[in-house]
Amino acid sequence: MATPLITRQGYERLKQELDHLWRVERPEVTRLVTWAASLGDRSENADYQYNKKRLREIDRRLRYLQKRLDGLKVVDxxxxxxxxxxxxxxxxxxxxxxxxxxxxxxxxxxxxxxxxxxxxxxxxxxxxxxxxxxxxxxxxxxxxxxxxxxxxxxxxx
Structure with a gap:
């Protein structure tokens, strides 16, 4: 396992990524999934399938960042x-x-x-x-x- 140390700049960058994913990217992809689902047959809807996959990737990264940020020690x-x-x-x-x-x-x-x-x-x-x-x-x-x-x-x- 990697040593749980991080510089102040690195910690801030990870926090910014978390914030961007949560406040900007995830709501936009959720909106696209909802729109694509409203078009009907989801099994053949490429917009739905792609955005649903992207939403899973965002959620996975969000979980990782939240867990990782809690366990890191900032070294100044x-x-x-x-x-x-x-x-x-x-x-x-x-x-x-x-x-x-x-x-x-x-x-x-x-x-x-x-x-x-x-x-x-x-x-x-x-x-x-x-x-x-x-x-x-x-x-x-x-x-x-x-x-x-x-x-x-x-x-x-």
């Missing part, structure tokens, strides 16, 4: 984190070959649709926790063992 920036890698940090690393990467260590619910976020549960994030600038980081994955160096640590305040 604290000045004691400065200089070390902790949850919510933007980290820049460099390999021995000169390849650089920059990403934010975030919660499981925040990494989707973001190529610059990694999960706190990933091998890279686990290896980086509590490291400082210029520290060597050894990351063990199924693909092998990789060595990186921390070049920069930033926090959104």
């Amino acid at each position: 920036y604290h000045p004691d984190q400065e200089g070390k890698v902790f949850f919510g940090a933007w980290v820049e690393i460099e390999s021995e070959q000169g390849e650089t990467k920059r990403f934010r260590i975030a919660g499981y619910d925040e990494i989707f649709d973001r190529k610059d976020y990694i999960s706190v549960d990933s091998p890279m994030a686990r290896a980086l926790l509590k490291k400082e600038v210029d520290d060597e980081v050894v990351v063990k994955t199924e693909a092998g063992v990789f060595v990186w160096y921390v070049t920069e640590i930033e926090y959104e305040k």
Whole structure:
């Protein structure tokens, strides 16, 4: 199971999605289902079938978001984190070959649709926790063992 941590920005984004689904999208799809049902034979009515399926998807996502938001712990920036890698940090690393990467260590619910976020549960994030600038980081994955160096640590305040 994913660690139930989330940044303040990620939590607000999930709350906005929940609100949008509940107040905007669900009422519109419900209206379309009602309209399509009034046309008669539902078994051959593509509008009815599609919108009924979409309504189930919305309801499933609403249930997930409500349950997930209740179980998440929001982690805000604290000045004691400065200089070390902790949850919510933007980290820049460099390999021995000169390849650089920059990403934010975030919660499981925040990494989707973001190529610059990694999960706190990933091998890279686990290896980086509590490291400082210029520290060597050894990351063990199924693909092998990789060595990186921390070049920069930033926090959104």
